[in-house]
Amino acid sequence: MNISLLQRIFFFTLSCCLLFVLLLGSVIWSSQAIELAFSRNNYAQQLTNQTNTLKQLVANDNIYDSNYSINDWQSLELKLTALLKSSPKLTDQQLTIQNSLQSQNESLKNLFTLINKNKLKNASEVIKTHLKAKLMTQLEAIRSDALHLSAIAQKDIYNTIKNQAIFIITVSAVSILALLFGAFTLTSIVRKSLNEVKHAFEKNHSGDYQNIQLSHHSKEFDSIAIAFNAMNEKLSESTVSLTVMKKIVEERTHVLELLSKTDPLTQVANRRALFERASMEFSRAKRSKNKLTLLLLDCDFFKHVNDEFGHLFGDELLIHICNICSQEIRDIDFLARYGGEEFIIVLPNCDIAGGIETANRIQNSLAKHCVTLDGKEVCVTLSIGISMLSERHKNLDQLINDADKAMYLAKEKGRNRIEVLPAPNLH
Numbered sequence: 001m002n003i004s005l006l007q008r009i010f011f012f013t014l015s016c017c018l019l020f021v022l023l024l025g026s027v028i029w030s031s032q033a034i035e036l037a038f039s040r041n042n043y044a045q046q047l048t049n050q051t052n053t054l055k056q057l058v059a060n061d062n063i064y065d066s067n068y069s070i071n072d073w074q075s076l077e078l079k080l081t082a083l084l085k086s087s088p089k090l091t092d093q094q095l096t097i098q099n100s101l102q103s104q105n106e107s108l109k110n111l112f113t114l115i116n117k118n119k120l121k122n123a124s125e126v127i128k129t130h131l132k133a134k135l136m137t138q139l140e141a142i143r144s145d146a147l148h149l150s151a152i153a154q155k156d157i158y159n160t161i162k163n164q165a166i167f168i169i170t171v172s173a174v175s176i177l178a179l180l181f182g183a184f185t186l187t188s189i190v191r192k193s194l195n196e197v198k199h200a201f202e203k204n205h206s207g208d209y210q211n212i213q214l215s216h217h218s219k220e221f222d223s224i225a226i227a228f229n230a231m232n233e234k235l236s237e238s239t240v241s242l243t244v245m246k247k248i249v250e251e252r253t254h255v256l257e258l259l260s261k262t263d264p265l266t267q268v269a270n271r272r273a274l275f276e277r278a279s280m281e282f283s284r285a286k287r288s289k290n291k292l293t294l295l296l297l298d299c300d301f302f303k304h305v306n307d308e309f310g311h312l313f314g315d316e317l318l319i320h321i322c323n324i325c326s327q328e329i330r331d332i333d334f335l336a337r338y339g340g341e342e343f344i345i346v347l348p349n350c351d352i353a354g355g356i357e358t359a360n361r362i363q364n365s366l367a368k369h370c371v372t373l374d375g376k377e378v379c380v381t382l383s384i385g386i387s388m389l390s391e392r393h394k395n396l397d398q399l400i401n402d403a404d405k406a407m408y409l410a411k412e413k414g415r416n417r418i419e420v421l422p423a424p425n426l427h
Contacts, residue, residue, distance in 0.1 A: 016175045023171045030164040037156040039088045044150035047101070050080045051143040058135055070116055077112070080142075081105060094152055101145050108138045263337040265315055266322040274336035274344055275396070281334070281348050282396045285389050292348060292389040293355035296403035297325070297362070299341040300381045300415040313373055317380060320371050328361040342407075344400070352388045352420055359384045359418045381416035383407055390422070 054076050061072075084102050115131050181188070261273035269277070278294075285292035299305075299321060306314040318341060325335050325345065334346040347355055363382060370379040385406030393399045406421035413419070 019171050019175045023168060026164060026167055026171075030160060033160045034157055036089065037153050037160060040090065040094065041150050041153035041157070043083075043087055044146050044153055046083055047080070047146035048143055048150065050076065050083060051139055051146060054080065055136060055139045055143070058132065058139065070112075073112065077109060081109075091152075091156070094149055097145050097149050097152075101142055101149075104138060104142050104145070108135070108142065111135055111138060266319050266337055268322045268326070268343075269334065269336035271336065271338060274334075274338065274346075277334045277336070278344070278346050278400075279396050281346055282389070282399065285348070290349055291351045292346070292399075293350045293352060294387050294399055294403045295345040295347065295355055295359055296338065296385045296387075296400070296407045297321075297343045297345070297359075297382045298384075298407050298411070300383055300411075302341040302380075305378070305380065309373060309378065313371075313378075317371055317378075320369075321366065321380075321382070324365050324369060325362055328365055329358060333358075344403070352386065355386045355388065356418060356420070359386060363416070363418070383410035383415050384418045385410060386418065386420045387422075388420075 054073070057072060057076060084098070084105060087098055090098055111131070112135060115135065261270060261276075262268070263270040281292055284290065299317070302314065302317075305317060318337075321343070322335065322337075325343065329335060329345060329347075332348055333350075334348075336344055336346075338344045345358070347358060350358075363384070366382060367379065370377040372378070385403045385408070387399055387402035387406060389399055393402070402421040406419040409421070410417040410419040
């Protein structure tokens with residue numbers, strides 16, 4: 001559709017008005033954002049003050065005194081709990097700290113209840129001193145998180161003001177440029193249309209046949225585009241364009257990459273793909289403090305199966321095990337062949353309990369679905385070792401090594417078992 005110059009000027013003017021309306025709306029939004037940031041900062045400061053009051057109470061009073069009254073503590077603690085429940089709307093980062101504060105507050109209440117239960121009459125002075133120090137440490141942790149909340153809120157205030165100033169300057173500059181642009185609209189249309197035609201001819205010269213796509217329509221350039229596009233349609237019928245060739249090469253490259261990372265027998269990921277994915281998940285878990293669990297599975301008496309039924313059946317059995325595992329794990333989990341009859345399953349965002357549950361599902365499913373050979377059902381079992389990422393794991397090899405040790409422990413204890421290293425702490 002052809003647009004007259006007068007219509008273009010009208011559209012430019014309307015656009016400038018919209019930009020100024022957007023500017024006014026941004027100022028209103030900015031004031032609300034700043035007000036919210038100040039309320040977050042005020043909330044964090046109230047938390048800090050309340051925590052300081054509790055610390056002063058613990059430091060000045062003898063909480064082990066038989067005549068000590070916990071009324072003052074309970075009153076201050078109730079205020080802290082109520083304050084935590086009345087937080088303003090927080091950002092995702094602040095919500096993480098807020099959840100930490102609520103968790104630490106629960107721990108604080110439990111610790112104080114333990115200390116005041118019978119005043120620990122039978123406890124030694126060392127234990128009493130330790131528990132009181134732990135109480136102060138818990139309060140200091142809450143105070144530290146509250147200060148962190150305040151620092152984030154103050155930074156948000158600064159960033160909001162800074163970003164809004166930049167936005168106002170940008171919108172003003174764009175508005176002025178839009179007004180100036182209207183005076184040169186006709187020249188710009190001609191220059192841009194010529195460049196688009198030139199670009200299309202250059203693409204044709206290199207063998208990449210593309211139609212002219214005009215940004216601005218006019219009778220003169222539309223006629224050129226129609227003739228050029230008709231010529232391109234005839235040429236593209238007998239010539240493979242560079243775009244098509246590039247697509248074919250990318251598809252073949254993708255297929256080759258998949259083959260290099262896939263175990264040819266079981267069609268699951270191979271050892272190379274395992275270490276790439278597991279290293280990525282290991283680094284991500286270390287960085288974000290998330291949980292990561294590994295399962296190392298080994299087929300029991302696999303050599304006997306090969307000796308009794310042949311290697312072809314052994315291969316069929318490995319494929320069967322992979323199918324069972326694939327059905328019992330989550331979409332985000334990663335199954336790979338570690339070597340021989342050993343497989344590793346990477347479980348992101350999963351703790352020991354989740355790993356044990358997954359291992360149990362695999363064992364139960366494998367027990368229910370046996371492989372049939374000459375009308376005879378052949379059932380196999382798995383020894384499974386489990387390890388979860390902890391601070392003592394400095395690299396991926398150490399995590400895999402723990403899973404491997406747990407698997408061999410399952411072998412030593414009679415096979416068809418699930419073992420965990422290190423042993424999970426149930427308390």
